[in-house]
Amino acid sequence: MDRSVIVHENFLRRVAARDFPQGRPPTDGLDPAKAVEIxxxxxxxxALDRQSREMQRAGQGFYxxxxxxxxGLAAVAAALRPTDMAFLHYRDAAFQIARAAQVPGQSIAWDMLLSFAASSEDPISGGRHKVLGSKALTIPPQTSTIASHLPKAVGAAYAIGAARRHRPEHAELPDDAIVYCSFGDASANHSTAQGAFNTAGWTSYQAIPMPLMFVCEDNGIGISTKTPTGWIAASFRHRPGVKYFACDGLDIYDTYATALEAAQYIRTRRKPAFLHIRTIRLYGHAGADMPTTYLPKTEVEAEEAQDPLLHMVRQLSQxxxxxxxDAQEVYESxxxxxxxxxxxxxTRPRLRDAAGVMASIIPPNRRCLATNGPTTEARAAAFGSDMKQMAEPQIMSRLINWALTDLMLSHREIVMMGEDVGRKGGVYGVTQKLQARFGPDRMIDTLLDEQSILGLAIGMAQNGFIPMPEIQFLAYLHNAEDQLRGEAATLPFFSNGQYTNPMVLRIAGLGYQKGFGGHFHNDNSVAVLRDIPGLILACPSNGRDAAMMLRECVRLAREEQRLVVFLEPIALYPMRDLHGDKDAGWMCTYPDPSQTIALGxxxxxGQGEDLAIVTFGNGTYLSRQAEPALTSAGITTRVVDMRWLSPLPVAALTAAVQGAKRILIxxxxxxxxxxxxALMAHFAESMPGTPLARLTAEDSFIATGPAYAATMPSPDSIIAAxxxxxxRTL
Incomplete structure (x- = not known):
């Protein structure tokens, strides 16, 4: 028999017989009316759990x-405020229901059943997923809580203190809010979770505000793998910087009192706490999971005998x-x-076509206060002696630095974070002087953990900031790419555009660094970025473009709430010459702060008609180096710099190669x-019959030493191709 039916029948029988499990009597502190609400x-x-199973059996529900x-998590919600942002474990329906009772005008049963039915009228996801979440209840949706939401909870908590010092235009959280983040005992072992715990403690240890409540719902098992008895307490009881609290989730009086104490500690001390709550898991992991296939039946029955609803009825009666x-009547009604x-x-409508499903991949625009750019006085104060050099050609890294300065002068909500971005000014000096210009609150030196860097950015975006995190090298992104794929990019999709993660992620990357660090410092793969729906990937090839594109990227994040990655070719940071020693052919003057390059x-x-070379980044530089030899061979060329790698600027690319007889990628x-x-496919489809060829890097990692460029295109290989x-085509 379905275990949910057994638990239901046991509840009715035992309440009627007054056969309650043993437990502590209720303690003082929980108002009777509030206890009944819990x-x-x-x-x-x-009831919703049982109904979801009925709906699935009837083909009307999907989760x-x-x-x-x-x-018992309803008691935790009762101890918090509805303005405390909550990142919920997927077993926290009771928390969301209890919070809904704190906010007027909610229809929580209807809303959650629409979600179960995957109706397009579901107020949180629009039918895209069954998720807990509500804009009115300050609960951003989580599609899965296997620890991936913990880094952004750390960021959101940090953002509360940061907003006290520099309140962004679109800040939402009160200054005295706390952030709630719940997860299971199995997820606590995930490396992502461990990084978040460490980052919260590391931050708190330095007396930086971190009003965060970690809540571990310990039911002792992860699907079928048990958590060793006492492991969570042993792991977290003495963690530096994070205060430990524990309670019995089967006792709503104890849970409420402990959660209230933890919340008061966090709210007054502005430090993180770890609330360890004993729970049980009924029915198995999910509908198709039969716990008796991997647990002894006696153990399953013993757990069911501790039904938290039976404990609640006992305590309410006592x-x-x-x-x-009356409790049974409430249950049945x-x-x-x-x-x-x-x-x-x-019976309510569901999504039926691709357009409907994809409608929320791109977040909605938002109104922003008009800005006229930095004032002359502000620029003079910030740039100092650099102002005198702006009329002279400069290398890319310096122009990016100046663009960042102007952007941070224009938009107080911009914050940058990353390893070494502040005091050191970045590995390549790109962010030099920015901490002196804007202070450590806006130029945040982080610990060495890419997941925490991106989590900090995602969380700060939840409170109105425009984060500009930096990943020091492209290869290091792979340690944390799920923060982009599974968290930042999916948030507007699964919240129907109600929650967004606007940011501009700067990544130093690509190849061609001479003899420096091999694969981890020379990484020429961007595939992981190009297949994330909704993500914009920009890649400049020269300093002037970099400055103007960076301004557009910030506009996209600020006004259109987009997730943008700005990929900076490290080898081009210091590039000065193009064709000969000291010709300064790759240096540029700094464009006026009003100038931008639009998305796409x-x-x-050049205007050559024999050959269009379509490329980007270092490829643009190398193709320009190849031009004289091609001209000498009688081949007229044009070099088309894509600039935007995702989404592909297909219309602009087609227009740019019009009139060219051949296309070399x-x-x-x-x-x-x-x-x-993707480029080959595009041109084959849009320009059938036009001769095409491609020159790419080999399917190889990059070596250190003299062979650093052996696997990648070069001027000579471009000329040969x-x-x-x-x-072939003459």
Whole structure:
């Protein structure tokens, strides 16, 4: 028999017989009316779990990971404020239900059943997923809480203190808010979670405000793998910088009092706490999971005998808040009400086409205060002696530095964070002087953990900041790429555009650094970025473009709430010459702060009709180096600099190659999975019959030493490829 039916029948039988599990009597501190509200929330959570299984059996519902056994979390919600941002574990339906009771005008049963039914009227995801979440309740949705939401919870908590010092235009959280972040005992072992705990403690240890409540819901098992008894307490009881609290989630009086104490500690001390809550898991992991296939039946039955709803009825009766008969009536009437609502919810419309599903990948625009750019006085004060050099050609790294300065002068909500970005000014000096100009609050030197760097940025975006995190080298992104894929990019999609993660992530990367560090410092793969829906990937080839594109990237984040990655070719940071020693052919003057390059706008050098070379980044530089030899061979060329790698600027690219007889794609990424694959497909589809060829890097990592560029395009290989293409088509 379905374990949910067994638990239900046991509840009815035992309440009628007054056969309650043993436990502590209720303590003082929880108002009787509030205790009853917690029980009502628990009953609704339980009824929704049972109804989700009925809906799935009828083909009307699509998600059955329930909250049964975790209903005590309603008591935690009662101890917090609805303005405390909550990143919820997927077993926290009772928490959301209890919070809904704190905010007028909510229809929580209807809303959650629409989510179960995958209706397009679901107010949080629009039918894209069954998620807990609500804009009105300050609960951003989480699609899965296998620890990936913990780094951004750390960032959101940090943002509360940061907003006290520099309040952003779009800040949402009160100055005295705290951030709530819950997860299971199995997830606490995930490296992502461990990084978040460490970052919160590391920050708190330095007396930096971190008003964060970690809540571990310890039911002792992760799907089928048990958590060793005592492991969570042993791991977290003495963690530096994070105060440990523990309570019994089967005892709502103890849970409420402990959560209230932890919240008061966090709110007054502005330090993080770890609340360890004992729970149980009823029914197994999900609808299709049968716990008796991997646990002894006696153990499953023993767990079911500790049903938290039975403990609640016992305690409510002992306190005089509600009789067992009244409690049973609430339980049964709630189940009947849920069934009636579900019968209507399953009739509501669902998403039917790709356009509907994809409608929230791109977040909505938002209104921003107008800005006229930095004033002359502010620029003079910030730049100092640098102002005198702006009329002279400069290398890319310096122009990026100046662009960042102007942007931070224009937009007080911009914050930068990363390893070495502040005091040192970055590994390559790109952020030099910025901490002196804007202070450590806006130029944040972080610990060495890419997940925490991106989590800090994602969380700060939740409170109105425009984060500009830096990943020191492209290869290091892979330690943390799920923060972009699974968290930042998915948030507008699964919240129907109600929550967003605007940011500009700067990454120093690509190849061609001479003899420096091999693969980890020379990484020419961007495939992981190009297949994330909604992400914009920009890559400049020269300093002037970099400054103007960076301004557009910030506009996209600030006004259109976009997730943007700005990929800076390290080898071009110091580049001065193009064709000969000291010709300064790759240096540029700094463009006026009002000048930008729009998303999708490509660059073209030359008007040659024999050959269009389509490329980006280092490929643009190398192709320009190849031009004299091609001209000497009688081949007229144009070099088309893509600038924007995702989404591909297809219309602009097609226009840029019009009139050219042949197209050569020069791609410094790899042959398999590289940018050239998409470009070849595009030109084959949009310009059938035009001769095409591609020159790419080999499917190889990059070596250290003299062979650093052996696997990638070069001026000589570009010349050879161009001549070969000409020879094939003449």
């Amino acid at each position: 029980y009502r929330a628990a009953c609704l959570s339980r 059955t990971i329930g909250s049964s056994g975790h209903e 306190s005089g808040a509600m009789s067992p008969d 709630t189940a009947a009400r849920v069934a009636r609502i579900a019968a209507e919810a399953v 706008e490509v660059g073209t050098h 020069v791609d410094e990424t790899r042959h398999s999975g590289g940018v050239a694959e 161009a001549k070969a293409l000409m020879g």
